Amino acid sequence: MxxxxxxxxxxxxxxxxxxxxxxxxxxxxxxxxxxxxxxxxxxxxxxxxxxxxxxxxxxxxxxxxxxxxxxxxxxxxxxxxxxxxxxxxxxxxxxxxxxxxxxxxxxxxxxxxxxxxxxxxxxxxxxxxxxxxxxxxxxxxxxxxxxxxxxxxxxxxxxxxxxxxxxxxxLPRADLVAGLAEVVKGGFIADPGILDLVEGDPAAATRWDSPVLAELVRRKVAVKARVVAADLRESFLREVLNYGHTLGHAIEQVEGFRVRHGEAVAIGMVFAAELGHASGTVDDALLARHRSVLAAVGLPTSDRGHRFEDLLLAMGRDKKSRGARLRFVVLDGLATPVRLEDPDPALVRAAYAAVSSG
The missing domain is CATH 3.40.50.1970 (Rossmann fold)
Incomplete structure (x- = not known):
């Protein structure tokens, strides 16, 4: 650039x-x-x-x-x-x-x-x-x-x-890598070209002075700009930007905000992919791609050391929740985010089990 x-x-x-x-x-x-x-x-x-x-x-x-x-x-x-x-x-x-x-x-x-x-x-x-x-x-x-x-x-x-x-x-390398979680999120919810860039040269994606990172920043800002311009106050469309955030924010909360936001969101995206997979909207290849893209740039893809009940309680306070009903953003295929309302608690538990043991 x-x-x-x-x-x-x-x-x-x-x-x-x-x-x-x-x-x-x-x-x-x-x-x-x-x-x-x-x-x-x-x-x-x-x-x-x-x-x-x-x-x-x-x-x-x-x-x-x-x-x-x-x-x-x-x-x-x-x-x-x-x-x-x-x-x-x-x-x-x-x-x-x-x-x-x-x-x-x-x-x-x-x-x-x-x-x-x-x-x-x-x-x-x-x-x-x-x-x-x-x-x-x-x-x-x-x-x-x-x-x-x-x-x-x-x-x-x-x-x-x-x-x-x-x-x-x-910027410390760990913070730059953590920031890439939000970039990768933009690829999964709206612009698959972001994923192609990361997969094409993961090392360049993590270098502050590389043309690849500059292009990733431009593309992710453009994704958010389009969504925000269409839905400033998060009536629905803007909720797609919370992909991976429901569990991610819960992890941050139970950790007392000592974990990097991007690391928590990376885990949250894998959880959302597992939840979509369990619900029938995410196929095996797309589920595997979540883990491979995130791991390629050094982001975590599994959770350790948290009680599911503690995370569930925190997820219940998520801004997307309505009453006692949980709401998640999941994918119905690549770059097609949808809202999953009040899923079967057994699916939520199974999705977290897959993340906590993966």
């Missing part, structure tokens, strides 16, 4: 994907913004400094707002601290929030922007692969509670998203 690519999310917002584009965040803010709250992790000053410098060059007042790293940022206490900072600086609806960091930071900053004065603009500058291809795009925001992940949140469309692939140079 030699030149930046702009991917529209319908008429909601644009996503800029390229190299050396950190400074373009200021150009995505609406006219009239005077000051910006720059939300970033404690340990990420360098990229945030580049963004802050570009914002100041554009004539904006920038207030630095470091937050804890990873899921520790997504709490009501941290959000309240950011609201307090917005209040101290007298932020109005013509001011803005800019998030520089991973998916936890974009989730948190988006939620704070959505709730301050019932909505101020936000621009996301994701610095992890996971955030680039998923969390930062589409306007879903949220924080965690003791009862589950992202149970408190809001839909709040960003003013824009900047994905600078150069920042992946400093």
């Amino acid at each position: 030699s030149e930046p690519v702009t991917i529209p999310v319908g008429d909601l917002h644009d996503v800029v994907v390229g190299r050396g584009v950190l400074g373009s965040a200021s150009g995505l803010l609406p006219d009239g913004v005077r000051q910006v709250l720059l939300v970033r992790p404690d340990g990420l000053p360098a990229y945030a400094d580049v963004v802050a410098g570009a914002l100041r060059e554009a004539g904006l007042v920038v207030h630095d707002a470091p937050v804890p790293d990873a899921e520790r940022a997504k709490t009501a206490e941290v959000a309240a601290g950011l609201w307090a900072q917005l209040g101290r600086h007298a932020f109005t609806r013509t001011d803005a929030v800019v998030a520089v960091g991973g998916g936890t930071v974009t989730d948190l900053a988006g939620f704070v922007a959505a709730t301050w004065l019932r909505g101020v603009p936000v621009v996301h500058v994701p610095t992890t692969l996971l955030a680039m291809v998923d969390a930062a795009v589409g306007g879903k925001t949220g924080i965690n509670t003791a009862e589950g992940k992202n149970l408190v949140g809001a839909f709040h469309t960003p003013a824009g998203v900047v994905c600078d692939l150069d920042v992946l140079a400093t």
Whole structure:
């Protein structure tokens, strides 16, 4: 990818994907913004400094707002601290929030922007692969509670998203590999070309500077852009983006969010494939392909050490659930996601047994 690519999310917002584009965040803010709250992790000053410098060059007042790293940022206490900072600086609806960091930071900053004065603009500058291809795009925001992940949140469309692939140079390999789970998910639910690219050169898919990874990012962002543009508030179509997330989020919850999101989702996708297989919608080849593609890039395909009853309880608090009825996203063949409502509990248990012993 030699030149930046702009991917529209319908008429909601644009996503800029390229190299050396950190400074373009200021150009995505609406006219009239005077000051910006720059939300970033404690340990990420360098990229945030580049963004802050570009914002100041554009004539904006920038207030630095470091937050804890990873899921520790997504709490009501941290959000309240950011609201307090917005209040101290007298932020109005013509001011803005800019998030520089991973998916936890974009989730948190988006939620704070959505709730301050019932909505101020936000621009996301994701610095992890996971955030680039998923969390930062589409306007879903949220924080965690003791009862589950992202149970408190809001839909709040960003003013824009900047994905600078150069920042992946400093991303730990384990985090880059974990981010590929969301990329692979896009292949199974919508764009099989993603799977072909990964299978064609798994090593290149895990290199931050490879043209293959750049193409994977572009294609996965395009998948999410199409879905979000058609269903912003998750009436049904957008639920397909939760493929693998029902069990994945349950694993994260019972682990106290100590497991990487992408690793949990990878296991969740194999579980969903096993559930589809048990329900008759996924054939042997497609089931095997889940394990082979994920394993090729170093993602887990089986679960260990969890009680099914604990995971079942956590899955019951999933956002897709209705009353006591579980709902899952499964495949009815490659790139054809469907909703499976209230499946036979024996099938759910059997699908998890296949994942926990595979």
